[in-house]
Amino acid sequence: xxxxILGLLLVLTAVTATAVVLTRDPGRQAAVLSxxxxxxxxxxxxxxxxxxxxxxxGVGTAAVPLIVVLAIARCHRETGRGSRxxxxxxx
Amino acid sequence: xLSWLPYAVAGWIFLVGCYGLVTSRHLVHTVVCLNVVQSSTxxxxxxxxxxxxxxxxxxxxxGRSRSVTDPVVQAMTLTDIVVGAAVTALLLALTVQxxxxxxxxxxxxxxxxxxxxxx
Amino acid sequence: xxxxxxxxxAGAALLVLAVVGVHAVSELPAAGxxxxxxxxxxxxxxxxxATANAVMSVTLDQRGFDTLGEELVLLAAAVGTVLLLRxxxxxxxxxxxxxxxxxxxxxxxxxxxxxxxxxxxxxxxxIVLHGHLSPxxxxxxGTVLATGLYLAYLAADYRALDRLRPPGVxxxxxxxGAFAYVAIGVSGLLxxxxxxxxxxxxxxxxxxxxxxxxxxxxxxxxxEVGSAFVLVVGKFLEQALLAPDDVPEEG
Numbered sequence: 248x249x250x251x252i253l254g255l256l257l258v259l260t261a262v263t264a265t266a267v268v269l270t271r272d273p274g275r276q277a278a279v280l281s282x283x284x285x286x287x288x289x290x291x292x293x294x295x296x297x298x299x300x301x302x303x304x305g306v307g308t309a310a311v312p313l314i315v316v317l318a319i320a321r322c323h324r325e326t327g328r329g330s331r332x333x334x335x336x337x338x
Numbered sequence: 339x340l341s342w343l344p345y346a347v348a349g350w351i352f353l354v355g356c357y358g359l360v361t362s363r364h365l366v367h368t369v370v371c372l373n374v375v376q377s378s379t380x381x382x383x384x385x386x387x388x389x390x391x392x393x394x395x396x397x398x399x400x401g402r403s404r405s406v407t408d409p410v411v412q413a414m415t416l417t418d419i420v421v422g423a424a425v426t427a428l429l430l431a432l433t434v435q436x437x438x439x440x441x442x443x444x445x446x447x448x449x450x451x452x453x454x455x456x457x
Numbered sequence: 458x459x460x461x462x463x464x465x466x467a468g469a470a471l472l473v474l475a476v477v478g479v480h481a482v483s484e485l486p487a488a489g490x491x492x493x494x495x496x497x498x499x500x501x502x503x504x505x506x507a508t509a510n511a512v513m514s515v516t517l518d519q520r521g522f523d524t525l526g527e528e529l530v531l532l533a534a535a536v537g538t539v540l541l542l543r544x545x546x547x548x549x550x551x552x553x554x555x556x557x558x559x560x561x562x563x564x565x566x567x568x569x570x571x572x573x574x575x576x577x578x579x580x581x582x583x584i585v586l587h588g589h590l591s592p593x594x595x596x597x598x599g600t601v602l603a604t605g606l607y608l609a610y611l612a613a614d615y616r617a618l619d620r621l622r623p624p625g626v627x628x629x630x631x632x633x634g635a636f637a638y639v640a641i642g643v644s645g646l647l648x649x650x651x652x653x654x655x656x657x658x659x660x661x662x663x664x665x666x667x668x669x670x671x672x673x674x675x676x677x678x679x680x681e682v683g684s685a686f687v688l689v690v691g692k693f694l695e696q697a698l699l700a701p702d703d704v705p706e707e708g
Contacts, residue, residue, distance in 0.1 A: 250340055250390070253340060254339070254340055254343060257343050257344060257347045258347070260347055260351070260381070261347045261350050261351060261354075264350075264351040264354055264355070264374055264377070264378075265354050267358075267370065267371075267374055268354050268355060268357065268358030268371055268374060269358075271363065271364070271367060273364050273366040273367050273370070276366075276367060276370055277370070280370055280373070280374075283374070283377075287377060287380070287381070290381070291380070291384060294344075294384045294385065294387075294388045294407070295388065295389075295392055295393055295394045295406070295407040296384050296387075296394065296407060296412045296415070296512075297394050297396070297592035298394075298412060298416065298510070298512045298513070298592045298593065298594060298597065299380070299384065299412050299415045299416055299419070299512075300592075301584070301592055301593060301597035302416055302419050302420070302596050302597050302600065303380070303419055305596075305597055305599075305600025305601055305603075305604060306419055306420070306422075306423045306600055307373075307377070307419070307423070309600070309604045309607070310423060310600060310603065310604070310607075310686055310690065311373065311423055311426055311427075313607060313690060313693075314426070314427055314430055314689065314690060314693050315366060315369075315370060315426075315430065316697075317690075317693035317694060317696065317697040318366055318430040318431075318433055318434055318693060318696075318697075319366050320697040321434050321437065321693075321696045321697050322365075322366060322433060322434060322437040322443050325434075325437035325438050325441060326437055326441060326442055326443055340488065340489060341487030341488050341489060341490065342482055342483075342485075342487070342488065343488075344488050345482040345485060345488065346482065349475070349478045349479075349482065352478075353471055353474065353475055353478075356467075356471055356474075357467075357471065360463065360464065360467040361464065361467075385488050386488070387493065387496065388488055388489050389489060389493070390489035390490060394592065395496075395500060395503075395510075395511035395512055396509060396510050396511065396512075396590075396591060396592055397500075397503070397504070397509045397510075397511065397662065397663075398509040398510070398590050398591060398662075398663045399663075402500075402504060406496070406500065406511070407493075407496070408493040408495065408496030408499075409496060409499050409500065409503070409511040409512040409514070409515045410493075410495045410496060410499050410515055410520075412512045412515075413512055413515040413516040413520060413523075416512070416516060416596060417516075417523060417524070417527045419596075420527055420530070420531055420596055420682070421527060421530055421531075424530055424531050424533075424534030424535075425534070427534055427535075427538050427689045428534050428537050428538055428541070430693070431537070431538045431541040431542050431692075431693075432541065434541075434542065434693075434696055435541055435542075446460070
């Protein structure tokens with residue numbers, strides 16, 4: 248039974264990682280990155296590594312997406328005045 | 339099937355992250371894809387240490403004879419996660435500086451070192 | 458057509474990597490069914506030092522030197538981020554009028570922040586102090602403590618909180634955490650065994666006062682990691698909240 252859960256979580260991890268890469272808009276990508284961190288942490292629990300899962304939740308789900316969103320806010324402010332980056336090109 | 343699925347998923351995440359790195363059009367998107375590439379190594383390390391039917395290597399409430407997963411690779415993965423976060427933070431600080439100095443965060447517009455920023 | 462050429466080359470490289478990777482995975486032993494000789498010896502060593510959490514034993518006791526290197530990496534990253542993002546902060550601090558004030562924050566966010574902040578700090582402290590008994594430890598608890606401070610920054614006014622905190626306190630606590638780690642390591646030298654040796658009395662497995670120097674190292678790591686993360690996020694918050702027309706022209 249737990250083998251099925253592990254297999255399902257692994258497939259979900261692969262799907263979420265693909266979603267993170269294919270989300271071109273950086274603001275939305277931060278939210279998908281947070282979800283990916285959570286799914287990865289659940290996979291780590293299924294692989295019987297609770298310490299690592301705690302660390303992944305704290306770092307990859309809370310800290311890194313926050314830093315990404317703040318960096319995006321600052322970059323948008325800078326590129327809005329100068330030449331605009333093409334981040335919305337394939338929306 | 340579970341004997342090779344974790345390795346396959348780790349490899350897939352690595353390849354997808356590399357694809358995102360190459361085809362990125364926003365530097366913050368590039369940094370996040372690099373983070374995804376690094377996370378594939380967490381999965382690979384933990385899959386190496388996984389034991390079918392094993393539990394977490396915490397012995398406060400289980401007996402010594404219980405089969406557990408490998409604690410050495412879990413310690414390596416902990417270090418990996420912290421270093422990954424440090425690298426991501428530094429790269430994002432560099433991206434903010436690039437945005438301030440060049441006015442753009444499109445990698446295709448940043449090919450040369452010429453100082454023609456619109457400030 | 459440089460972009461097309463880049464894509465073709467990258468596609469070829471990834472294809473070669475995929476083929477080699479599939480061949481490598483087929484040579485690997487099946488996941489989950491192989492014995493782990495290092496794991497068995499690490500667990501035996503953890504029992505020898507009465508540490509219930511074998512992962513923490515490996516991280517702080519058996520491979521403590523690697524963790525020292527990782528702490529210094531985090532310290533260097535925090536210092537680097539502060540340096541990279543510091544150039545405009547001193548000039549434009551006083552000139553910002555726009556951004557989140559106390560009345561701009563959503564009520565729901567503020568309520569959530571006030572309710573969750575003491576809970577988060579308590580859980581973070583628990584995870585740091587019980588690192589040698591249950592899943593957790595210095596890093597995990599440090600990041601949870603830092604999350605509590607982000608909640609405070611987001612739910613209240615960042616600038617008001619920043620003025621409350623005396624400058625350099627977080628830098629001092631981060632340096633203190635790293636220094637405490639090295640000092641405990643040197644105390645192992647002074648006690649007659651090696652650097653970072655677990656020389657304090659080990660106690661019995663599962664009791665709060667067991668595992669020698671591991672709880673002390675957990676505390677040092679927790680302080681250092683929490684301070685580093687709050688420092689880095691604080692710098693990014695400053696960058697994001699500066700008003701656009703106050704950024705001076707620079708080259």
